[in-house]
Amino acid sequence: MEFEPVIGLEIHAQLATRSKLFCACPTEFGQAPNANTCPVCLGLPGVLPVVNRRAVELAIRLGLATHCTIRLDSQFARKNYFYPDLPKAYQISQYDRPLCERGWVEIAVAGEPRRIGITRIHLEEDAGKLVHEGRDPTASYVDLNRAGVPLVEIVSEPELRSPEEAKAYMEKMHALVTYLDVGRGDMEKGNLRADANISLRPRGSDRLGTRTETKNLNSFRFVQQALAYEIERQRAELLAGRPIVQETRLWDALGKTTYSMRSKEEAHDYRYFPEPDLAVLRLEPALIERIRAELPELPDAKAVRFQRDYGLSAYDAAVLVADRATAEFFDATVGHGADPKRAANWITVELAARCNEDRASIADLRFGPERLAEMIAMIGRGEISSRQAKTVFDHLYATGRAPAEIVREQGLSQLSDAAALEGLVAKVLAEHPGQVEQYRAGKTKVLGFFVGQIMKATGGQANPALLNDLLRRKLA
């Protein structure tokens, strides 16, 4: 039987605020355990939450960018469960009246654009962090620095049909979050993580199968790999006539498998009810319109502009805009006068390959867009060949020094081309027959004289090693 996967993602993104969602504790990462806590986020009795205005505005920004309807009367709700990472024994989230609803984003897999529905985007607070590797093997250790940090949960419709689409969707959401400055999107710090729901059904059927949820996937690759694994696992179960168990699973990145999450976390009955400590979140339409007016250029619009103004291919444009820093680097390189197609090529091929190797990002580069523009201009003026430019680029990437300096130092100008130098060598030798005579008579020190003459003629641009080699051969 042929099966069709039905996939939905819930993405949690940390909002880029200075303080927590309901108290003034800092959201800063990497503090001593429990340093960023106060009676509110510790859930001590007698305290009241107060909503962070910035967090609400950032969530609205994301909602507008994903074509959602923004509720003018959304409501916070308590999600009740017992776990030591949740000091109040409830999480303040949103339930039946989320801030943003019914939006969509467009993704493209293999050039096929598809619109994926967004069910809702709501605000909620993060839980704390549990450490199980402490001194006492019978204990778990709780750090509540993250408790109360503002998150948006972005829930997609179950409209994704392959692990590749799920990956593309998550990449799109990451791009939006970072373009909008809604969050920092630092995946390694867990700033953006996904829970992936998946079930299989016979192709063509409109009934939904039993689904599993794989939690806490913090990279695009993990989302794709975990879903591919779940498809195979569920297919094997179904073909063997075994039912799928509805459960929460975790991804083992080393073993490349998912496994059932066994914890003492109890049955999921969250008993949501409206948060009595917070009033309905009433918003003025004028606020929504102000936020809409301030939206920056988003990835899709940027890709259209790159194709229209710079003549890039749809593919190159899509690669460039997928990452905000890369898109801005490209824009700035062109702004410094570089030929757009050459710039796109250097950035998407050479630069991307090196960043990939070093697991580095544009923010880590030792050079700015003006340096790349300088190098591209040198190619354009014929001062260096494309082949030499690769060497220049290696040095640029490693040291961040000016391309002209690198060319001079490494003797990489066009005068490294044997053909160009050969003519010059022949000319100088013809002009100084006496010295040629001396050399051939055994006075090899005269070689320095010829080198000096040629360096003078080329303004020091000749490649010394190549020059020495040429001279020796011509004089032999």
Add this chain to the structure above:
Amino acid sequence: MPSPIDIDKIALLAALELSAEEKRQFAGQFEAILAYFRKIEEVQLPETLRPGEEEEGPLFRDDVARPGSTPPESFSPHVEDGHFKVPRVIE
């Protein structure tokens, strides 16, 4: 009338182990509390006075951070290396 209180489920969700005597006692207390709610529900309120629907807008804070104010040692005896120490929650 059968009791609307499923005390076993409530105990499970609250992660509490209750004796038969406690179950009887607490179920009775829950029923008494619910009886009050039923009384309150009988009161006819104008539509505009539904709870949580007050007319005034929400109180917002500006996004200003202040250093954390509650060192864990100051109120919990179960602190190790700055972490709260709890019974292990995974196998």
